Structures are given as structure tokens and as C-alpha cells.
Amino acid sequence: MSALRIAVLDDWQAVASQVVNWAPLQALGELVFVHDYPAATAVLIERLKDFDVICVMRERTVFDKALIDGLPRLKLLATGGMRNAALDLNAARERGVLVCGSDSYKHAAPELTWALLMALQRNLVAEANSLRSGGWQVGLGGDLYGKTLGILGLGSIGQKVAGYAKAFGMRVIAWSENLTEARASEAGVTWVSKQQLFEQADILTVHLVLSPRSQGLVDAQALGWMKPTALLINTSRGPIVDEQALIDALQHQRLAGAALDVFAQEPLPADHPLRSLPNLLATPHIGYVTQNNYRQFFEHMIEDVLAWHAGTPIRLL
Structure with a gap:
């Protein structure tokens, strides 16, 4: 498999790069933290069209059919949590895009x-x-x-x-x-x-x-x-x-x-x-916005990408 382009979205507080060690994904190719959040689908398509893997936080950026269909290189979505109402799982399946989740810090x-x-x-x-x-x-x-x-x-x-x-x-x-x-x-x-x-x-x-x-x-x-x-x-x-x-x-x-x-x-x-x-x-939906929970989410996203890259995907949604 050629070098991957991996995007990490929805880092609203600009903390993702410090919460965990992303080196395992950087070894697979280029890792980009995207900090702009346009609402327009066309702008998102332009910004994300060259990525193979996208890591998203639960229920922030909406990946509907229009966005998923507009990202021809997309192969894997890794999300925080095992539920994400912002992701159209049917559209992802139709496109052959795998979606993997993560466990949560329960407290x-x-x-x-x-x-x-x-x-x-x-x-x-x-x-x-x-x-x-x-x-x-x-x-x-x-x-x-x-x-x-x-x-x-x-x-x-x-x-x-x-x-x-x-x-x-x-x-x-x-x-x-x-x-x-x-x-x-x-x-x-x-x-x-x-x-x-x-x-x-x-x-x-x-x-x-x-x-x-x-x-x-x-x-x-x-x-x-x-x-x-x-x-x-x-x-x-x-x-x-x-x-x-x-x-x-x-x-x-x-x-x-x-x-x-x-x-x-x-x-x-x-x-x-x-x-x-x-x-x-x-409060602005901070129920899951804690150090332990973010660490769990991002560590599992990294595991998801590595497992998929090895041909043995885990935590499939």
C-alpha cells in the first residue's frame, strides 16, 4: 500500500496533537490536523478529497452521502465512540468505506x-x-x-x-x-x-x-x-x-x-x-470532552487505522 494521507478533524480545542502520540500513524504517511470547519459540503470536499483516512470526533462534522460520495480517495473513517449520528453508515457501506469506532471513558x-x-x-x-x-x-x-x-x-x-x-x-x-x-x-x-x-x-x-x-x-x-x-x-x-x-x-x-x-x-x-x-x-456539549476520554478516543482511532492498514480491521460500525 502506498503512503497514506490521514486527516484528523474536529479538534475544536486544538489539543489532539498533545493528547496522544501520533507517531505510529505518521509512519504510514502524512498526518494532517485540520482546524477549519466550514459548513458547506463543497468546501469540505475540496479540503478533504485527497485523504485516504479521516479521524473524526463524535457528532461534529457531518459525513452525509453527499460528502462521502465526494471523497473518492476515502477508505476509512475512524470515529470517537461506538455511535456517531453524524456519519451516514449506509452511504459509507455503499461506497466501500469502512467505519471504525472506539471505546469511551465511562466516567x-x-x-x-x-x-x-x-x-x-x-x-x-x-x-x-x-x-x-x-x-x-x-x-x-x-x-x-x-x-x-x-x-x-x-x-x-x-x-x-x-x-x-x-x-x-x-x-x-x-x-x-x-x-x-x-x-x-x-x-x-x-x-x-x-x-x-x-x-x-x-x-x-x-x-x-x-x-x-x-x-x-x-x-x-x-x-x-x-x-x-x-x-x-x-x-x-x-x-x-x-x-x-x-x-x-x-x-x-x-x-x-x-x-x-x-x-x-x-x-x-x-x-x-x-x-x-x-x-x-x-454548557457546550463537554460531557465527553475530558483528558481521559480524549486519550481513549484517539488511542483507539490510532489502533483502528493500524489494524485496517494491516488488513485486520477492528471495532467496525
């Missing part, structure tokens, strides 16, 4: 979830901003002990968050369409119905995989079941929550507050109403 997302929950409950952003601007106390923080945490989706992340909640003395309830009472009990969590989850939760946190079944699951009806004093946390995927319904609930104080790390459109448009709601704490 990044639940730790951010808990950080957002604590910050929202104790009004930390407003208090810190007041102090920075010369002021002092501006509000009254909430408490966790004895409160009820509702978990929508009790997978690996949901179970870790449940463990944090129990350490803080919270009652933990959970529901999803696939969750059974027995599985909830095994995790030390009380199974409830969907409506009971939303009605009883003082804080509700979303931990579902985005799918046609989960999209829009947290809709106006579900938000309407929640207590006006309740808080909503979403570090899973933006489209699981009906954004307009959430905005309406927050604007009219039918919900005390929310913390979001994910959005229907990312990056979030500069004029989006979610940027200006006083009872919303929002």
Missing part, C-alpha cells in the same frame, strides 16, 4: 451530569458571578438529601448517576421503555411508570440513547407532569427533549430550572433563546 458523562446538578441546585453560577462583580449572596441554594432523583434511562451512565445520588442520601427512581422492575431493583433503584417518574422527581436527569423512539420523549406533556419546583438535567442528546416545550416551561416558570449540555443543533446558534434564559445552566 466523563456521569461526572459532568453531577457537576451540573450540583451547580444548578446550589445556584453556583449566579453566586460566583455576583462575587466576581463585587457583590455577595444573591439567592438561596437547594438541598439534595432526602430529595427524589428521577433517572430517565438506567444504562451504564444512569446507574453511575444513581450511585452518586444514593451517596448524597437521595431517593432514586427510574423509568425507560425497556427497564423492568427487576433490573431497577438490581441497581438499587425503584422502578416507576413514566408519568410517576416526571411527577415525583425533584430533579430529573436524562440518560437515553437517541433513537426514533426516544426523540422528543420529554415533550410538553411530560414537562407538564413535573413539579414547578423541579429541575431537569440533560447530558444525553438534545433531541430527546422538545426544546421549544422546555423553553416555554422555563419562560413561564412551570419548571424551576434546567441544565443542558446537549442541543438539537450544535454548535448552538448565537441568537438561540436557550442562551438567554436566566433559569438555564448550559
Whole structure:
């Protein structure tokens, strides 16, 4: 095989070159870190048309059929994570482009979830901003002990968050369409119905995989079941929550507050109403943006490329 041209995309913080040792890929040919992110497909095609291998971060640059078909040299896409909704896997298969993924560091997302929950409950952003601007106390923080945490989706992340909640003395309830009472009990969590989850939760946190079944699951009806004093946390995927319904609930104080790390459109448009709601704490999809997780992603991408180059591809999607 001739020398490869390999591109690393989606390095928004310009940290990829320092996180891991890329020398094994540099030995295969030319390695380029691409730091420009045009939205236009035609510009992306022009920029990427000479690469054989492209490494992408999960759910940033969209590789749809038009882009994949416009890259005649592309043979391999290596992505962070084992799911990437930004990649058209069917189009890749039709073109004969292999797609490989990576494992994830399992603590990044639940730790951010808990950080957002604590910050929202104790009004930390407003208090810190007041102090920075010369002021002092501006509000009254909430408490966790004895409160009820509702978990929508009790997978690996949901179970870790449940463990944090129990350490803080919270009652933990959970529901999803696939969750059974027995599985909830095994995790030390009380199974409830969907409506009971939303009605009883003082804080509700979303931990579902985005799918046609989960999209829009947290809709106006579900938000309407929640207590006006309740808080909503979403570090899973933006489209699981009906954004307009959430905005309406927050604007009219039918919900005390929310913390979001994910959005229907990312990056979030500069004029989006979610940027200006006083009872919303929002972060720019940093749930997986940690040193350990990036190291896992990039090390596995390197392994993916080396295995493919040796004729034995791994972690195929």
C-alpha cells in the first residue's frame, strides 16, 4: 500500500496533537490536523478529497452521502465512540468505506451530569458571578438529601448517576421503555411508570440513547407532569427533549430550572433563546470532552487505522 494521507478533524480545542502520540500513524504517511470547519459540503470536499483516512470526533462534522460520495480517495473513517449520528453508515457501506469506532471513558458523562446538578441546585453560577462583580449572596441554594432523583434511562451512565445520588442520601427512581422492575431493583433503584417518574422527581436527569423512539420523549406533556419546583438535567442528546416545550416551561416558570449540555443543533446558534434564559445552566456539549476520554478516543482511532492498514480491521460500525 502506498503512503497514506490521514486527516484528523474536529479538534475544536486544538489539543489532539498533545493528547496522544501520533507517531505510529505518521509512519504510514502524512498526518494532517485540520482546524477549519466550514459548513458547506463543497468546501469540505475540496479540503478533504485527497485523504485516504479521516479521524473524526463524535457528532461534529457531518459525513452525509453527499460528502462521502465526494471523497473518492476515502477508505476509512475512524470515529470517537461506538455511535456517531453524524456519519451516514449506509452511504459509507455503499461506497466501500469502512467505519471504525472506539471505546469511551465511562466516567466523563456521569461526572459532568453531577457537576451540573450540583451547580444548578446550589445556584453556583449566579453566586460566583455576583462575587466576581463585587457583590455577595444573591439567592438561596437547594438541598439534595432526602430529595427524589428521577433517572430517565438506567444504562451504564444512569446507574453511575444513581450511585452518586444514593451517596448524597437521595431517593432514586427510574423509568425507560425497556427497564423492568427487576433490573431497577438490581441497581438499587425503584422502578416507576413514566408519568410517576416526571411527577415525583425533584430533579430529573436524562440518560437515553437517541433513537426514533426516544426523540422528543420529554415533550410538553411530560414537562407538564413535573413539579414547578423541579429541575431537569440533560447530558444525553438534545433531541430527546422538545426544546421549544422546555423553553416555554422555563419562560413561564412551570419548571424551576434546567441544565443542558446537549442541543438539537450544535454548535448552538448565537441568537438561540436557550442562551438567554436566566433559569438555564448550559454548557457546550463537554460531557465527553475530558483528558481521559480524549486519550481513549484517539488511542483507539490510532489502533483502528493500524489494524485496517494491516488488513485486520477492528471495532467496525
